[in-house]
Amino acid sequence: MGSIQHSAALLLFVLAGLCVGQRIVLVQEGRLYRAKGYHITIWCNVSGYQGPSEQNFHWSIYLPSAPEQEVKIISTIDPSFLYATYTQRVRSGKIYVERVQGDSALLHIKELQDQDAGEYECHTPNTDERFFGSYSAKMNLSVIPDTLSATMTPQALTLVEGDPLELTCEVSKSTAQHTHLSVAWYHLQGSGDAQATVILSLSKDFVLTPGPSYMQRFLSDVRLDKVGDTTYKLSIGKVQPSDQGQVYCEAAEWIQDPGGSWKDITRKQTEKTLLTVRSQDRDFQANIAAVESSLAEGKPLQVNCSVTAQNSQNRWFQVVWLFKGVEVARIDPHGVLALKKEYEERAALGQLQVVKKSNEMYILKVYQVRLKDNGTYSCEVSEMEKASAGFSIIQSKMLSGIDVNVKPIESHMQVSVLSKRQIVEGDTLILHCEVSGATSPLSVNWWHLQKSGDQLEHIVGMERDGMLRPGPSYQERSANRDLRLEKINSTTFTLAIYNTSATSDGGSYKCEVTEWSMDRSWKQTQETSVAISPLKSKLRVNTEDRSLEISGSTDTEIECSVTSLTQRDSQLAITWYFLPPSPADAAPLQIVRTNYSNILDYGAEFSSAMQKSKFHSERVSSNLFWLRILSVNHGDRGRYYCLVEEWLWSADRGWYNLGKKESGKTMLEFKVSENKLHVEKTNHSITATENEDVTLSCLLQGPSQPASLFSAIWFHGLEHSGMKTLVKVHTSGMVEYAEEAMVERLHLRRPSFGDFNLTLRSVEPGDTGVYCCQVQEWQQDSGGAWVLRASELSGYTRLTALPPESTISSRVCSSPSLLHFILIYPLILFLGLTAALLYLSVKNRQAHKESIYQRKGKELWVDLKGTGDVEPTYSDHNNLEEEMNNLKEE
Template sequence: VADCGHHLEDDFICVLSLLYSGEARVNTEVQAGPLYRVLGSPLYITCSVSGFRSENTDKHFEFRMTKPSNPNFEIQIISSHEDTFGYSSHLIRVIKNEITLKRLSPNSVRFEIKSLQKTDEGEYECTAVNLEGYSAKTVVKVIEDSLSVSSSAFTPLSLNEGEALTLTCLASSSTSQHTHLSVAWYLHKDGQEDAQPIISLNRDFTLSPGQGFERRHQAGLIRLDKWGEASYSLKMAEVEPSDQGRFYCQAQEWIQDPDGSWYIIIQKNAEEMALTPSSPSLAVEISAQPAALQEGQELMLSCNINTQDVEKRFFSVAWLKGSVELARIGPTGVLTVAPEYSVRQKNGELRAYLLKHSGTICLLPHLLTENRLSIKMQQAGNVAEGGGLHLSCEVDGVQGQLSVTWQHKSTPMSSFTEIISINQEGVTELTEEFVSRKVRVMRPAADNFTLVLDEVTLSDSGVYQCAVSERITKSKTHNQTQTTTVTVISIGKMCLCVCVVTYIVTVLPLSFFTENNLSVSKEDTAMNISRNQDFTIPCNINKQSSHESKFQVTWFWQKEIETKQRPIFTVYRNSIQQHRFGENVRLRYDHPDPSQFSLTFSSPGPDNSGLYFCEVEEWLPSLSRGWRKVAVEKSGHLNVSVLTEGRHVLTHLVISLRKNSSSSLWAESVPMNNKPSGDD
């Protein structure tokens, strides 16, 4: 009998007791150790035997252990053929079913301890009992439970339907073993036995939406963001009535066993938080101007909608004469009319306008006959072989639904071939040629589509094209394309030469010993701006520690009535950008100089007032981990105040009555002042 519990920790399977009888060979196998398991968690060890002439006959198994403090003393635990096999220290736990031995097949069993104790640490031996014993050993290490999980809110939440929900979960582990964490958010609806997974961040850092939440995740309405080392935020842009229930987060700690498989060593749930979405109150008023009129005069019908957060909601408005519907504007802004008015609509005699809360008059999308669609593509330049390619396509002047296709051609004279596309419903389709490649499309903002291609090769050089198609109506589309040229540079083969004399010399780069000299501009400024007036948040580095420094810059926002500082945009040291403000906010990042960064906020509203600043992380090369963070500095504050305007949606329907002609119907809008003028 050989011992592999201590010496074969890197083997996938521990195989012992090989006995030859004629041509028969008997093998006994258990999982290779050491197996790290958490105190209070279950332990499973599978033991199997092969090589017997009678494979269908039940084999008997016995489990023993030795403790590190007395490795020469064997403790009998449990047997498949003898009820009183175990020593008294374990026999009581066997009788209480705290330790069990379950038969999986005639040639295999599973040994289980339901709740590990510290005294269960040691070397376990499984013996297949026959005329002689065949055994295999593995080592079990019992470690402390260091997983901590908590949530940010404990009181019930009450939100209106369509409002945003943000919940934060803190999850961390201080174990000395190399483990990975996975975090998932769950919704436990009233009356249902099991909770539904909303979204999870897996141990390999991939995101997976739960069943029933895929559509909202693809549309960017449900996100899971990781902040720092231990903060995981669930963000739902618009809560729905179906979201009522109890929310909680769950953290799992994983460890990789010597056989390469991953095992959950501990799992914990945070406190539940109850959510009750409610429908906001809605008030509708209709008015006619003038109230009395003669044939040939204009008639304007105004429908005034008042409700909470009116600028964030969508409405369907219909005008009726008696019980007959004359015209309707749907939630997407498309106007439909009764058959008798269809000719006037085609002739442009029937028009509809929407007066938004900002006072801006917007012609409805179906009346915009000109193509306002424009796209701007990031110029990529050179990419190192084996690195990642990120190409951004920014869209402006959008009036309808978008679909985007990324294409590539290796030479200017060849034709484009499709790489990946995303349709109007947000469904991604990858071509067969790129199925085996690490390629994906991201939509960090409503007007931004980013192609990500990892581990590029020399053949990926060439021209890349972003083709955008905008669907206005069933029969009308607008198309735009933009191209950029990418060159993949070969990095060659790197050689590390070590000269050995009588000892090994390791030369550290000078930057490894560089002191922290990072300095960021800390000047506080303030500005008062009107609605929709762009403003820029600068982030200037006055001094850096080394010419090899790379920077990660994050801009933060603090509302006027809050103390919480929210990250809104991050550019990492590898130039990857992360938009954190939401799809309805347009941010433009600029980096005109190695020491100058800026973020421009487009078309802000009063809700965007507050303090803005940036935080700079300085990174230098490190021998052990690639890069090391040497300094963190914050800039001064920019205090921005955006002027407040009205908060109403006003839609007008205009009927023109002309003598000796058929009546015409259209809708238009008039800006509303906060105070009535003398002419009102």
């Protein structure tokens, strides 16, 4: 009765808290009784808070020996919250807090100990603007001894199928509290890794329940009886081959918690009895069946080959699958699968599966049938026995085949496009592509044609697996989240283009849908036209180029000035970029972006702790922004500029982009101080094999002031690109790394004064490039502050990393130009010489024939004309021409 009154009062307290917005902390109702050595969980919830959805929890205990003293156990937010007595158990995971959700958590205590008894308090730190309500709750826990006992004499029994079986289990307890017992018998087939199944169980409420596999045999063949106060007897009237395995008993002790629920506080298992059941019948039956024998192309096909036999679990079977009378798969007695080549390839691609589901069921499954899968399927089942050389066949059964008819499919897909025909510039353009009649996976591509005669541009595509692929002209807009393609449901694909432009986004939009079925596809397109009314894209930024020359280790600011805005209440997002001094076409690197909500996002090249502490984006006034660079060094040389984005809030559209402008570029040069340091300027070249260690030298030469301190910065870059900072050693000797990943590979040491050597461990291909260091000299001024006196760059060291065990042959094979020179160029030269010789030979033969031709012609003319003055007649000319033609043919 007291428990009911407590629960009712607690419910009224919660409801009252919810009505007035009061914070309430609830903990599991006690007192709880749990057994020593077992796992306990205690829940704690908080409600009515106004802060973040994720709350934190502190757990403490008040021991009976000191009920007023708080002993801290564990916290979800403060690792140092716990007292020393709980340190080892918390760190080893024997005490931990599981967060169920943001405002609900469970305290877990493994292997409960006597000293864990006491009053537990769950405290939730305040996250609200004011204190109102409860912030902690308490409950009591008592730790009681484990008195449960469950025993059974282990046996190894061999029975013949149909014999009776009786096993007894002794269960007792001597707990002072009121508890109930439950007892269950389990059957375990095969090794200890197998899953045990319930034979019969007697619940704490004295309800007798059979396991699923023993439901048919309950009462008639399998029963559980309680004999006396502590004995539980399992009886099986006729054992079956499926009963073979291990049998054991498990007992559990249950206690009723204050809330009314029952909880098991102890659990014990007996030792196992090994049961062997011999079968007398050696015959077996086999059957083949298809789930569906007439099906459309692309549908799943499943053919089952089943075996029915007594004591089948202890017998060995081999199954061979045949398609059109040819073996395609074989499952041996151990369940090992062997597939023919084509089926093996299809299985590797996840298109086909042949499995032994059990000793009685073998399955051939094709997930998407093709036309070539049309035909007769059959299987041959053989019972095997172990022999000295492996297995031998006892008996085999060839099953008659099943005819599978695969019907080709056709597409009935239809596509329609829906959208607004006219929008205002800056609004979101939403286009819906709706598909009907499709039964296979779909892929979608959107295309844009601005005006007639223009080239069709690919906007974005969605593959069958949901992968998005933006077109070349839309990749930047996709990266800026100004473009989105979503599959709203199985038949609707929606394209949204944000911050539309009247000059570039108007025109015709086409949706192209492809339906894919096996090795075939069908394509349908539909398009619509959209007009975009212009909005006066007025944001202006100072585009004047500037130049700064900075002395070493001083701070500087790069300026970004906004001269006009489209809207007075618009917000600005500023992105700073860096262009290395070389090459000329180097891609800009994002330094840091401050969005319209003043959230910072550093680029990948500037995300290290060193870079974040060096580069800062500041808003000096409403229209003036600075990129502040601290302690400028040689690696900061290059051009800097900003990209300004103008954003406006709309109740129906949210934040949308009005436009963006680039500023002019500021060239930052590093000016070496007039005070000279003598740093070795000699350039070096080093060739190293991968995984080899390399030491780079940076040596300060000549005398220096006794009161000076020195710092050094190492840089790395490629042959024709900018230098980036690797590591810095301060005057105090502290080493600062630009990238956390390089800490293990970079080793700075000073074997002597003025020597700032850098050792690069385990050289990789990416380490190839140019290295140099910048040495800085510091002295105290009259006020005691350390100021930079001089700064100087070292010479360059060019490092080349070669692959391991590089030989002449490997160098030749790895160099295309050298390989061409050795193999191809001689062949070209030989062919050229051969062609020249053939040409000269032909020319000589033609010249010789021409000479003979001319000489013969003259002789024929002299013969024709004779020595007289009479001119040859017309017929004489014809005779001469005929003779000359005959001579040509010769």
